[in-house]
Amino acid sequence: MTPKAAIRAEAETLFAAFRAEGALPVETDILQPAETLLDLYGEDIRARAYVTADPLRGEMMLRPDFTVPVVQAHMAHGAEPARYCYMGEVFRKQDSPSARANEYLQVGFELFDRTAPEQADAQVFALFARLLAPLSLRAATGDIGILMAAVRGLSTSDRRKAALLRHIWRPTRFRALLDRFSGRAPMPTARAALLDHLQKDSPEALTRAAGTLVGLRSAEDIAARARALIDDAATPPIAAPEAALLYDLLSLQAPARAALNHLRGITPMLPAIAPAVDRFAARLDALAALGIDTETLPFEASHGRTSLEYYDGFVFSFHAADPALPPVASGGRYDALTAVLGAGRSIPAVGGVIRPGLVARLKGVI
Amino acid sequence: MLKIGVPSKGRLMEKTFDWFGTRGIAMRQTGNDREYSGAVDGIDNVELVLLSAGEIPRELSAGRIHLGVTGSDLVRDKLADWPAQVAELAPLGFGHADLIIAVPAAWIDVDTLDDLDAAAAAFRAAHGHRLRIATKYHRLVRDFLTQNGVADYQLVDSQGATEGTVKNLTAEAIADITSTGETLRANHLKILSDGLIHQSQAVLFLARAADWGAAERATLATLCTRLGLTAPADL
Numbered sequence: 001m002t003p004k005a006a007i008r009a010e011a012e013t014l015f016a017a018f019r020a021e022g023a024l025p026v027e028t029d030i031l032q033p034a035e036t037l038l039d040l041y042g043e044d045i046r047a048r049a050y051v052t053a054d055p056l057r058g059e060m061m062l063r064p065d066f067t068v069p070v071v072q073a074h075m076a077h078g079a080e081p082a083r084y085c086y087m088g089e090v091f092r093k094q095d096s097p098s099a100r101a102n103e104y105l106q107v108g109f110e111l112f113d114r115t116a117p118e119q120a121d122a123q124v125f126a127l128f129a130r131l132l133a134p135l136s137l138r139a140a141t142g143d144i145g146i147l148m149a150a151v152r153g154l155s156t157s158d159r160r161k162a163a164l165l166r167h168i169w170r171p172t173r174f175r176a177l178l179d180r181f182s183g184r185a186p187m188p189t190a191r192a193a194l195l196d197h198l199q200k201d202s203p204e205a206l207t208r209a210a211g212t213l214v215g216l217r218s219a220e221d222i223a224a225r226a227r228a229l230i231d232d233a234a235t236p237p238i239a240a241p242e243a244a245l246l247y248d249l250l251s252l253q254a255p256a257r258a259a260l261n262h263l264r265g266i267t268p269m270l271p272a273i274a275p276a277v278d279r280f281a282a283r284l285d286a287l288a289a290l291g292i293d294t295e296t297l298p299f300e301a302s303h304g305r306t307s308l309e310y311y312d313g314f315v316f317s318f319h320a321a322d323p324a325l326p327p328v329a330s331g332g333r334y335d336a337l338t339a340v341l342g343a344g345r346s347i348p349a350v351g352g353v354i355r356p357g358l359v360a361r362l363k364g365v366i
Numbered sequence: 367m368l369k370i371g372v373p374s375k376g377r378l379m380e381k382t383f384d385w386f387g388t389r390g391i392a393m394r395q396t397g398n399d400r401e402y403s404g405a406v407d408g409i410d411n412v413e414l415v416l417l418s419a420g421e422i423p424r425e426l427s428a429g430r431i432h433l434g435v436t437g438s439d440l441v442r443d444k445l446a447d448w449p450a451q452v453a454e455l456a457p458l459g460f461g462h463a464d465l466i467i468a469v470p471a472a473w474i475d476v477d478t479l480d481d482l483d484a485a486a487a488a489f490r491a492a493h494g495h496r497l498r499i500a501t502k503y504h505r506l507v508r509d510f511l512t513q514n515g516v517a518d519y520q521l522v523d524s525q526g527a528t529e530g531t532v533k534n535l536t537a538e539a540i541a542d543i544t545s546t547g548e549t550l551r552a553n554h555l556k557i558l559s560d561g562l563i564h565q566s567q568a569v570l571f572l573a574r575a576a577d578w579g580a581a582e583r584a585t586l587a588t589l590c591t592r593l594g595l596t597a598p599a600d601l
Contacts, residue, residue: 038520039496043508044512096447172515194481216535225484226475
C-alpha cells in the first residue's frame with residue numbers, strides 16, 4: 001500500500017469507529033469563505049491558511065479545520081442533541097521548510113448536547129483514549145473555563161476583566177496585562193506620558209488641538225477611550241493575594257485529582273471559580289466512570305491557550321513521545337463559538353480530531 | 367559565472383556602484399543609460415544583472431542570481447523563513463528606511479501597540495468591522511502584530527500612496543516605510559512610540575539555492591577577500 005492509501009485506510013477505521021458511536025457523517029466544502037474565518041481568528045489565520053480568490057465569491061480559504069463548517073451545518077439544519085463525524089483533508093500553510101505537513105487528513109467527532117456537558121466532555125475524551133490506546137500516547141488535559149471564571153471573579157473593573165478575557169488565548173499579552181493590572185509591572189513611561197497629556201484638557205479639546213482628524217475612527221471613539229484610560233488610571237491594582245492566586249492558577253500543573261484538591265483549596269479565597277471547579281470535579285467523576293484513571297491523568301490549567309482560539313472549557317490532546325511531532329489528536333469544548341456562528345443561538349459543543357497520518361506512522365504501517 | 371543582481375535604476379543603483387567602486391570593483395551600465403545591461407571590471411567571472419529591487423528577493427530565492435543587493439525589508443517580507451533562503455553578506459550603509467506603524471495624529475488616546483490593540487477592540491465593537499491597517503508589507507506587519515499580541519485588526523493591501531488611505535477611509539492606520547516622516551505629518555499621521563517594525567537598509571545577500579559550483583565558490587572567495595567579507599560557513 002502507498003503511504004497515502006495506508007493513511008486513508010487508517011482514517012476509514014477511525015471514521016467507522018466514530019460512526020459506531022452513532023455519529024452522523026457530515027461533508028463540508030474545502031473552499032470556505034475567508035471572511036468568517038478571519039472574523040473568528042483574526043489576521044493570524046492568514047499566516048496559517050491558504051487564501052485564494054474566487055471571481056464571484058471573493059476571498060476563500062482552503063479549509064484549515066472542520067469545526068467551523070460543522071458548527072455552521074448544525075446551526076443551519078441540525079436536530080438536538082447531535083453527534084457528527086467527518087473525514088477529510090485540512091490545509092495549513094507552513095512558513096518554514098521544517099516540514100510539518102501542509103495538507104493532511106483529519107478524522108473528527110463532535111458532540112452537541114445541552115443536557116450534561118461534563119458527561120459529554122468525558123465521553124469524547126474516553127472515546128479518543130480508547131481509539132488511541134494501542135499507541136501508548138501521553139494525554140494532556142486542561143480547562144480554560146476555570147481560568148476564565150477566575151478572571152471574571154477578580155475584584156477589579158469590568159474593563160480590565162474584559163481586556164484579560166479578550167487575551168486569554170495570547171499568554172504573553174495576558175501576562176503583561178495582568179502584571180500591569182496587579183501593579184507587578186510599573187506603568188510604562190509612554191502610558192504615564194499619555195495620561196499626563198490627557199489630564200491637561202477635555203479629550204475633545206485635545207483632539208482638536210492635535211490637528212486635522214482623518215479616518216473613520218471618530219472624535220467620539222477617541223474621547224470614549226481617553227476617558228476610559230483616565231478611569232483605568234484611577235482603578236486600584238488587583239489586590240496582591242488575589243493576583244497571587246491567579247498567577248498560581250496559570251502555572252498549575254498536576255495529576256487531575258491532585259489539581260482538583262488544589263483548586264478546592266483555593267476556592268474559598270477565589271469563590272468565583274467554585275462553579276467551574278464543580279464542573280471539573282463532575283468531569284473527573286464522569287471520566288473515572290468511563291475507566292479513565294483520573295489519579296494519573298495530567299492536568300495543566302493553561303493547556304490549550306495557544307491553539308486556535310475558540311476553546312472555552314475542557315481541552316485535551318494526545319502526544320507521541322517524539323516532541324517534534326504535532327499532537328496526534330486534540331480537542332475541547334467550544335460553547336462560545338457556537339454562539340458566534342449561531343447568530344443569536346448557541347449550543348454547548350465538544351469534539352476533537354485525530355490525525356490518521358500520525359497514527360499510521362506510529363503504528364509503523366507507513 | 368557568478369551573477370550579482372543590482373537594482374536597475376536610481377539612487378540604489380548609484381549607491382551600490384559606489385559601494386563596490388570604493389572597494390576596487392567597478393560596476394557600470396553599458397549602452398545608453400536606459401538600457402538594462404551592465405559590466406563588472408576589476409574581477410573575473412562576475413556578471414552584473416540589473417533588476418528591479420523588488421524582484422531581487424524572488425531571484426535570490428530561486429537561485430537565478432548568486433548575490434543580490436536589495437532592501438532588508440523586502441527580503442524579510444517576501445521570503446518565508448528568509449535566513450534559510452539567503453545569507454546577509456554585508457549591510458551596505460545606505461537605503462535607510464524604517465517600517466513603522468502610524469495612526470492619525472489626532473488619536474490622543476493612542477501612543478503604543480497596547481493602545482492600538484485596545485482601540486481596535488473598541489473600534490470593532492462600535493463599527494462592526496476590524497480596524498484596518500493599510501500596508502504592502504503583509505508578512506512583516508502581521509508577524510510583528512502577532513508577536514506583540516495585537517488583535518482585532520485586519521490588513522488591507524496598499525501598493526502606493528499608503529499615507530492617503532486613512533483620509534480616503536479605506537484604512538484606519540497604516541504600516542509603511544518612512545525616512546523623514548514628512549509625508550506622514552502632511553497626511554496627519556503619527557508614528558506609534560513602539561511601532562518600529564524593521565529598520566531597513568540595502569544589504570548584499572547571498573542566495574543559498576544558487577548553483578554553487580567550484581568555479582562560483584572560488585569567485586566568491588576572491589570577491590569576499592576583495593570586499594573584506596566572510597562567506598557563510600554553511601554554504
